[in-house]
Amino acid sequence: MRIGIVCYPTFGGSGVVATELGKALALMGHKVHFITYSQPARLDMFSENLFYHEVYIPSYPLFQYPPYELALASKMVDIVRFEKLDVLHVHYAIPHASAAFMAKQILRTKGINIPVITTLHGTDITLVGKDASFEPVVTFSINQSDGVTAVSDSLRAETYDYFQIEKDIEVIPNFINLDKFKRQKKEHFRLAIAPNNEKLLVHTSNFRGVKRVEDVIRIFAKVREKVSSKLLMVGDGPDRPKMEKLCRELQICQDVRFLGKLEAVEEVLSIADLFLMPSEKESFGLAALEAMACEVPVISSNAGGIPELNINGETGFVSPVGAVDDMVENALYILDDAHLPQFKANALSRARDFDIEKIVPLYEKLYQKTINEQ
Numbered sequence: 001m002r003i004g005i006v007c008y009p010t011f012g013g014s015g016v017v018a019t020e021l022g023k024a025l026a027l028m029g030h031k032v033h034f035i036t037y038s039q040p041a042r043l044d045m046f047s048e049n050l051f052y053h054e055v056y057i058p059s060y061p062l063f064q065y066p067p068y069e070l071a072l073a074s075k076m077v078d079i080v081r082f083e084k085l086d087v088l089h090v091h092y093a094i095p096h097a098s099a100a101f102m103a104k105q106i107l108r109t110k111g112i113n114i115p116v117i118t119t120l121h122g123t124d125i126t127l128v129g130k131d132a133s134f135e136p137v138v139t140f141s142i143n144q145s146d147g148v149t150a151v152s153d154s155l156r157a158e159t160y161d162y163f164q165i166e167k168d169i170e171v172i173p174n175f176i177n178l179d180k181f182k183r184q185k186k187e188h189f190r191l192a193i194a195p196n197n198e199k200l201l202v203h204t205s206n207f208r209g210v211k212r213v214e215d216v217i218r219i220f221a222k223v224r225e226k227v228s229s230k231l232l233m234v235g236d237g238p239d240r241p242k243m244e245k246l247c248r249e250l251q252i253c254q255d256v257r258f259l260g261k262l263e264a265v266e267e268v269l270s271i272a273d274l275f276l277m278p279s280e281k282e283s284f285g286l287a288a289l290e291a292m293a294c295e296v297p298v299i300s301s302n303a304g305g306i307p308e309l310n311i312n313g314e315t316g317f318v319s320p321v322g323a324v325d326d327m328v329e330n331a332l333y334i335l336d337d338a339h340l341p342q343f344k345a346n347a348l349s350r351a352r353d354f355d356i357e358k359i360v361p362l363y364e365k366l367y368q369k370t371i372n373e374q
């Protein structure tokens with residue numbers, strides 16, 4: 001198949017899923033065309049089956065808000081026609097699904113019928129999408145898509161709750177490349193960070209409000225009182241300065257390292273004992289799956305789709321959002337050497353359920369179905 005993928009090119013989960021999906025499809029022999037405003041962060045390989053088309057927005061003094069959606073729709077029209085695409089798969093509803101709808105209508109006037117698949121990722125539904133400023137457009141463009149997928153049962157249910165959706169939404173969970181995300185021998189790194197065999201806790205996110213990064217710091221501060229440990233904070237975002245300040249106030253800076261955005265997160269996860277995800281909202285929790293694939297158990301909230309991934313009492317523990325003391329108690333239980341090895345093994349075993357090789361064929365099947373229905 002000739003597949004067009006539209007996504008955000010950033011480190012964010014939806015961009016990562018879209019890029020890894022495209023790479024996997026290319027390896028399977030499909031021609032995959034990425035259409036984005038810059039090179040996707042994880043598009044780090046060369047393949048004769050991978051193509052990248054940049055969306056260019058001309059500037060003009062009149063444009064206080066550059067019309068990205070129009071430039072994107074025009075680019076989709078151009079690429080579908082020139083590259084003879086069979087299907088367009090857009091990740092994250094805003095504004096990709098509505099831009100795809102416009103492209104589809106334009107292409108129809110030229111005698112081309114291109115099926116559009118929209119994958120809902122989370123905040124496009126639970127946060128931004130349901131805002132009155134976007135809701136009518138999001139509802140319309142989801143209903144106009146030829147196929148709609150959500151990354152968890154929870155996100156599917158929330159989409160039906162918030163919007164008047166007439167379409168079937170298929171759940172296709174996120175996936176993991178177990179060749180890339182696996183525990184690697186990084187003893188020198190562990191020794192440098194934790195020279196006295198301290199336990200290592202890790203958090204990765206975009207440091208936005210929904211991630212409740214403050215809970216991460218407070219959980220760690222309490223765990224550290226009982227178990228000699230260090231915290232590694234991966235990623236960057238608006239709440240980072242506040243968190244650095246909080247570490248100073250709690251006088252724990254010597255045990256917390258802010259590593260910023262990292263390409264090879266799996267290297268940090270390879271030396272970790274526990275992953276913290278206390279999010280307010282989380283449709284799936286891809287960062288937790290990446291940790292589990294590296295044999296790291298997870299202390300999480302029960303937000304959104306996380307409990308579908310992190311099995312309470314097996315791969316980690318799930319607590320109500322904001323229940324810091326409960327998360328501390330659970331963290332201490334897992335970090336006990338009598339329990340840790342079993343939790344690590346369970347985390348890996350659960351991650352295998354989301355092996356990319358099991359999940360990508362579900363998208364292939366959906367593409368074929370929508371193409372056949374045109």
Ligand code: GMT
Nearest residue numbers: 012013014121122281282283284285286
């Ligand atoms: O978590 C974020 O803020 C980034 C966001 C995104 O759209 O890139 O992630 C969402 O999509 C990921 C991939 O499907 C999911 O694993 C995340 O749980 C989801 N985030 C939220 O729902 C907050």
